[in-house]
Amino acid sequence: MARPDPHPAPENVSDAPLRALVGYQMKRAFNVIQADLTRTLDPFGLRMLTYSALALIVENPGLRPSQLAHALAVERANVVVYVDQLEEAGWVTRTPALGDRRAYALQCTLAGRRLYERAQKVVHAHDTRMLNGLSEDETATIRKALAQMEQQT
C-alpha cells in the first residue's frame, strides 16, 4: 500500500480572502471584459489601446501625442507605439506642428474614421452585453461608484 502523501493537494481551493476585496473582484471582472473586447476588436485589426487611441484622435483632430498620453493615463512611449500601428495601417496621419519641431498633430484618415465608426458600434454592443442582467439603477450605481473610485487617493 502506498504511504499517504504528507502534503496532499487541497480538493477545493478557497480564494475567499481575495474575493473579500472589491479590488480583486474588479480585476476578475475586468479580465472578462478585456477578453470579450479583444475578441470584439480582432476583426477590425484593433486592440484595446489602439481602439482607445483612435477614438480620441477621431474625436479630437490635431491631438498631440502628449495630450493623448495624458487623456489615456498611459506612458508617452507606449502612445508612440499605438500611433505607429495606427499610422502603418493607414488610419492616422502625423503632421509636424508649427513652432515645435518635436511635436506633431494627429488626425484620422477617412479610412480611419470609417473603421472607427464601424468598430464603435460593436464595442458599444459589447459594453451593453457586459451589463446584461443588471437593472438601470444598478448600472447607474456602478458607474457612479467607478467614477468615485477613480478619484480616491
Add this chain to the structure above:
Amino acid sequence: MARPDPHPAPENVSDAPLRALVGYQMKRAFNVIQADLTRTLDPFGLRMLTYSALALIVENPGLRPSQLAHALAVERANVVVYVDQLEEAGWVTRTPALGDRRAYALQCTLAGRRLYERAQKVVHAHDTRMLNGLSEDETATIRKALAQMEQQT
C-alpha cells in the same frame, strides 16, 4: 506675424466616447486601485500578484502550482515566477508531491504566514479606503455587479 497652425492642438481633450463605456470606466478605476495597492504592499516586499499567491498558499496548504494558476486565472508560467520570488524571500516552500515527480506542494513558512497576516490588515484597509464615500447599499450593488460581469461570456 506667424501664420496660424493649420492643425492646432485641441484646448480641451474630450474622452466622452470612451467614458461612455463601463469597461473603460472600470479600467480607469482599477488603475487607481492598483497604484494604491502597489504603494500599500511595497513596504512588505510584495506586489499584487505575489500577495495574491501568498494569500492562496496560506489559505490552502499543499496547493499545487496548477491549482494556484487556475484559482488566480493566470498562466502557469507566470505562477512559477511568483512562487520563485516567494520561495527566495523565505515565505514559501516547495515539497515534491508523492507519485508525481513533476508536481510539488506549496506551503507557507512561519515567516510567510506572519508577513501575510500583517499585509492582509493593510490591504483590507486599502480596499475599504477605495470604497470611501459609497453607502453600504452601493457597495453591495457594485459587488453584485462585478460578480455578475465575471460570469458574462
